[in-house]
Amino acid sequence: MKILVTVKRVTDYERKVKIAPDGKSLLTDGMSFVANPFDEIAVEEALRLNKAHGGEVVVVSVGPKDSTQEIRKALAMGAHRGILVTAETVDSDVYARALQQLVEKEQPELVIMGKQNTDDDANQEGQLLAGYLNWPQATFASKEAGLDSADEKAQKPGLVVDNGQLTVVREADGGLEHLSVDLPAIVTTDLRLNQPRFASLPGIMKAKKKKVEEFSLGDLGVDPAPKLTYVAYSEPKERQAGQIVENIDALVDRLRNEAKVI
Amino acid sequence: MSEAQCLGLSAEKGSSLHSGCATVGQAVDYGFRKDQSVKLDLFNPSQEHRMLRDMISAFTKEQVESQAAEYDQRGELNISLFRELARLGLMGITIPEVHGGAGLDAVASVIVHHELSKSDPGFCLAYLAHALLFVNNFYWASNDAQKKKYLEPTLSGEWVGGMGMTEPGHGTDVLGMSTTAVKKGTKYLVNGSKTYITNASEGDVFQVYAKTGGEISAFVVDRSCPGFSTSKPIKKMGMRGSTMGELIFEDCEVPAENLLGGEGAGLVHMMRNLEIERLALSAMSLGIADRCMEIMTAHSKERVAFGQPIYKFGQIQRYIADGYAMTEAARALVYYVAHNVGPEIQNRLGSDAAKLFTAPVGKIVADYAMQVLGGAGYCEEYPVERLFRDAKLIEIGGGTLESHQKNITKDLIRSL
Ligand SMILES: Cc1cc2nc3c(=O)[nH]c(=O)nc-3n(C[C@H](O)[C@H](O)[C@H](O)COP(=O)(O)OP(=O)(O)OC[C@H]3O[C@@H](n4cnc5c(N)ncnc54)[C@H](O)[C@@H]3O)c2cc1C
Numbered sequence: 049m050k051i052l053v054t055v056k057r058v059t060d061y062e063r064k065v066k067i068a069p070d071g072k073s074l075l076t077d078g079m080s081f082v083a084n085p086f087d088e089i090a091v092e093e094a095l096r097l098n099k100a101h102g103g104e105v106v107v108v109s110v111g112p113k114d115s116t117q118e119i120r121k122a123l124a125m126g127a128h129r130g131i132l133v134t135a136e137t138v139d140s141d142v143y144a145r146a147l148q149q150l151v152e153k154e155q156p157e158l159v160i161m162g163k164q165n166t167d168d169d170a171n172q173e174g175q176l177l178a179g180y181l182n183w184p185q186a187t188f189a190s191k192e193a194g195l196d197s198a199d200e201k202a203q204k205p206g207l208v209v210d211n212g213q214l215t216v217v218r219e220a221d222g223g224l225e226h227l228s229v230d231l232p233a234i235v236t237t238d239l240r241l242n243q244p245r246f247a248s249l250p251g252i253m254k255a256k257k258k259k260v261e262e263f264s265l266g267d268l269g270v271d272p273a274p275k276l277t278y279v280a281y282s283e284p285k286e287r288q289a290g291q292i293v294e295n296i297d298a299l300v301d302r303l304r305n306e307a308k309v310i
Numbered sequence: 311m312s313e314a315q316c317l318g319l320s321a322e323k324g325s326s327l328h329s330g331c332a333t334v335g336q337a338v339d340y341g342f343r344k345d346q347s348v349k350l351d352l353f354n355p356s357q358e359h360r361m362l363r364d365m366i367s368a369f370t371k372e373q374v375e376s377q378a379a380e381y382d383q384r385g386e387l388n389i390s391l392f393r394e395l396a397r398l399g400l401m402g403i404t405i406p407e408v409h410g411g412a413g414l415d416a417v418a419s420v421i422v423h424h425e426l427s428k429s430d431p432g433f434c435l436a437y438l439a440h441a442l443l444f445v446n447n448f449y450w451a452s453n454d455a456q457k458k459k460y461l462e463p464t465l466s467g468e469w470v471g472g473m474g475m476t477e478p479g480h481g482t483d484v485l486g487m488s489t490t491a492v493k494k495g496t497k498y499l500v501n502g503s504k505t506y507i508t509n510a511s512e513g514d515v516f517q518v519y520a521k522t523g524g525e526i527s528a529f530v531v532d533r534s535c536p537g538f539s540t541s542k543p544i545k546k547m548g549m550r551g552s553t554m555g556e557l558i559f560e561d562c563e564v565p566a567e568n569l570l571g572g573e574g575a576g577l578v579h580m581m582r583n584l585e586i587e588r589l590a591l592s593a594m595s596l597g598i599a600d601r602c603m604e605i606m607t608a609h610s611k612e613r614v615a616f617g618q619p620i621y622k623f624g625q626i627q628r629y630i631a632d633g634y635a636m637t638e639a640a641r642a643l644v645y646y647v648a649h650n651v652g653p654e655i656q657n658r659l660g661s662d663a664a665k666l667f668t669a670p671v672g673k674i675v676a677d678y679a680m681q682v683l684g685g686a687g688y689c690e691e692y693p694v695e696r697l698f699r700d701a702k703l704i705e706i707g708g709g710t711l712e713s714h715q716k717n718i719t720k721d722l723i724r725s726l
Contacts, residue, residue: 117357124361246369249399249412252361 049103049209052156053094054147055122056084057115058167067281074281083118086162089237091122092244093189094160096205104128106154110135110146116260123255124247130260139274140168142265144176149268151181156232158214160207163188163236174236184229186216187236192224195243206241352645355417362418366425369398378430381551382696385543387436387512388551389470395437396467404446404586404653409457410465411449416586416651419446420593420644427597429693431700432551434597435707438590439508439552440464444471447517447583450653451528451570460515460530469514469532474504474557475580481506482713484519484580489559491520491527496566498522498529500537500559506707510540510555517570517579518557525574529564537562548699585651585661587708592644592664595672595704598697599637602672602679605694606630609683620682629678637675640668659721665704666714672701 059065060080068075083091094105107122109115110133119130131154133146151159164171178185191206193199208215214233218225219240247255265272293299303310354360373391381388395401403419405411412418419442426434445464448471449457463469480486489502500520507516515532531538541556570579607630610621620626647660676698680687687694705711 117360120357121361121364124365246365246398247361248397249362249365249403249414251399252358252365253407253412253414255361256358 049097049101049158050154050156051094051097051103051105052147052151052154052159053087053090053105053107053122053127054084054159054161054173055087055091055107055109055115055118056143056162056165056167057081057109057111057118058084058165061085061166067283071280071282072278081114081117083121084162084165084167086164086166086237086239087118088122088162088244089239089241090160090162090235091125091127092242093205093207093235093237094158095126095245096203096242097158097207097209098126099203100205101209106131106156108133108147108150110138110143112136119260120255121247123258123260124251125245126251127258129258132260132262133265133268133270134262135265135272137272137274139276140170140172140176141275142270142272143173144180146265146268146270147173147177148180149270151177153268158209158231159183159234161234161236163238174234178234181234183232183234185234185236186214186218186227186229188218188238189216189235190219190224190238190240191217191242195240200243203242203245207235352642352649354421355649358414359418359421362414363421363425365398366400366422367428369394370425370429374426374433375429378433378551378693379690379696381430382432383550385545385550385553387509387553388433389512391433392436392440392470393467395441396465400437401441401445401467402449402461402465403441405449405461405465409449409461415648416589417645417648419586420589420648423590423593424597424600424644427594427700428601430551431594431598431697431703432549434551434594435549435703436470436509436512436552438587438594439473440471442587442590443473443508443583444515444517446586447473447579448530448570450582451517451575451579452530453571455567456530456570460532464515470509470512472507472509472513472516473583474507474516474518474531476504476506478503478505478556482710485526485577487519487521487526489518489520491522491529491564493522493566498564498566498569500529500531500562500564502559504557506544506554507540507557508552508554510557511543511553513540516557518559519576519580520559522573526576526580527573528570528576528579530568530570531557531559531562531564535562535564547702548696549703550699581658582653582656584709585657588661588665588714589644589648589651591704591708592640592661592668593648595665595668595701596637596640596644598672598701599633599640599675602675602694602697603630603633603637605692606633606679606682609686613684626682629682633675633678636671640671643667658717662709662714662717662721665709666711666718669701669704669711672704673698676701 066075105127107127107130216227402411407413491498491500539558543553647664
């Protein structure tokens with residue numbers, strides 16, 4: 049089975065982002081970048097499916113040229129080859145349209161991507177791609193067995209492929225949903241689908257010999273104009289320090305008259 | 311001097327320390343790697359080095375940190391975590407790829423020791439004893455038959471390795487060792503003992519130095535050798551995530567084919583391996599300093615005294631700023647020397663200088679961190695008291711500070 053899987057280069061969620069003086073963009077100087085954590089889960093799932101069913105895992109990144117680093121990491125984890133689509137500003141729509149072209153070119157049976165990219169948290173790329181391709185989609189893939197289960201330790205895939213059909217478990221309010229979709233399909237991954245592996249050192253050494261093709265949006269015939277403009281960024285309000293009140297009456301008074309919550 | 315030469319990446323690698331290298335620590339984009347869009351620097355000279363650092367750093371945060379305090383308390387090696395390092399392919403960093411290693415250099419080894427020691431220097435010491443004191447040491451000293459027998463089980467982590475040099479009567483004065491090996495037919499009979507040997511309890515195989523006649527020879531000794539035993543672990547102040555003990559040889563029978571590189575070749579093996587060992591120990595000290603800097607800086611902003619965060623006090627600023635400057639100097643020195651150490655490059659002066667300078671940095675910065683944290687630093691709630699205990703070892707193990715002073719002076723005088 050040929051699987052296409054995405055890795056987007058996003059700002060490191062452990063670092064504080066800084067807003068540029070113009071208030072319309074984020075400063076990337078001195079920022080560190082990582083692979084979108086949801087995408088890493090997607091890569092892990094693709095590798096597990098590949099182990100079970102054979103075929104090929106192709107990693108794709110749409111973004112700045114430095115995204116080769118995130119592609120290399122996925123190759124070091126075990127993916128077979130990479131494709132980089134270089135693009136300056138990527139909104140969800142440009143992202144989905146670029147992927148659409150690659151899917152048409154590569155003809156995978158399955159596309160696995162993170163449910164959202166932790167830089168903009170838009171949570172719509174997978175859905176947009178399914179729409180553009182007119183493919184079935186199963187979003188927020190999770191699994192029944194927990195991350196400390198024996199299945200997880202044995203690196204069993206959570207997605208079940210059988211006879212051209214894919215079964216996906218999703219977490220819903222108060223229970224689990226089991227979806228069945230026909231292949232080819234788009235799957236987006238939730239947090240508890242799997243625990244991504246570390247790239248081993250031999251994997252890292254092998255990754256440098258693996259092929260990474262590069263295209264521009266123009267090469268793929270994708271209109272680079274984003275549909276989304278960022279108008280302004282602002283810092284979250286600084287949290288006020290807590291206050292200690294003398295007694296319950298004072299607390300009730302403050303809640304009623306100051307916070308106006310009761 | 312070009313940037314590449316300055317960072318020791320030229321074909322001609324000198325054995326002495328060059329100073330005045332303006333580009334140290336800055337991101338440098340090497341022409342010969344233009345195909346890769348990544349900025350390269352002293353600390354991550356290739357994309358593989360950077361990926362290795364990212365991997366080991368994530369592994370340390372996710373799996374090493376959480377168990378460090380517990381194994382320190384128990385005074386035990388976490389053997390299953392140790393085997394995880396093997397699964398990640400980290401036991402043979404410096405071993406060529408044809409023999410199952412990664413074929414990387416001393417910088418790569420430094421990266422792993424540096425990152426692991428931010429969380430657990432004790433555990434890292436067991437890794438060092440296995441991967442460098444045994445695997446690396448053995449690899450460069452052994453023939454094909456010996457490699458066939460001992461390399462695979464130690465690269466896979468199935469067997470734990472160690473190295474025995476120090477004796478109860480001879481530490482710094484290692485050439486005065488009294489363990490002997492006498493050839494009897496197809497065997498050597500070894501008598502004597504080694505002490506303070508890391509991984510002695512868990513170890514399956516050791517590289518051991520003994521005197522054959524007047525010369526030092528190296529042997530591989532495993533648990534199947536009759537007359538070989540190990541003591542109970544010796545309790546120690548720090549580095550308690552690894553164990554140490556004695557290796558005891560009582561008419562111990564070692565097959566003659568376990569002699570590494572001929573009688574009298576032991577000294578060369580010993581000296582060559584000490585260089586990378588000292589660098590790795592320096593990297594561990596650097597890891598301790600980095601972690602302590604991080605903890606004390608964050609604490610100085612959170613902790614309020616006399617109505618203001620304590621970083622506003624000049625005395626606290628001195629701990630933070632002096633600690634930072636020392637740590638950065640240590641970082642530049644360790645990585646710079648690491649570019650100039652390898653199986654084919656002798657650099658005793660560099661590796662002794664790195665350890666002489668860096669060992670006290672870990673200890674001093676841990677001390678500063680404890681001072682900035684006050685009572686909290688002295689308590690087990692923070693890792694500082696553990697790192698403080700661990701840091702002291704680096705002034706003793708792999709050569710005492712005084713031995714580095716002795717060696718450096720000797721080498722400088724000799725070069726006149
Ligand atoms: C936790 C730990 C792990 C270790 N692991 C190993 C291991 O795996 N394998 C191994 O072989 N060894 C190991 N060692 C031993 C270590 O290498 C020695 O402790 C070290 O070399 C010092 O030797 P010593 O303890 O005999 O001290 P000594 O040599 O007795 O030194 C005592 C003091 O005298 C000073 N001194 C000695 N000679 C001179 C001189 N010429 N000039 C000035 N001062 C001098 C020393 O610097 C020191 O201050 C380990 C030690 C520890 C503590």
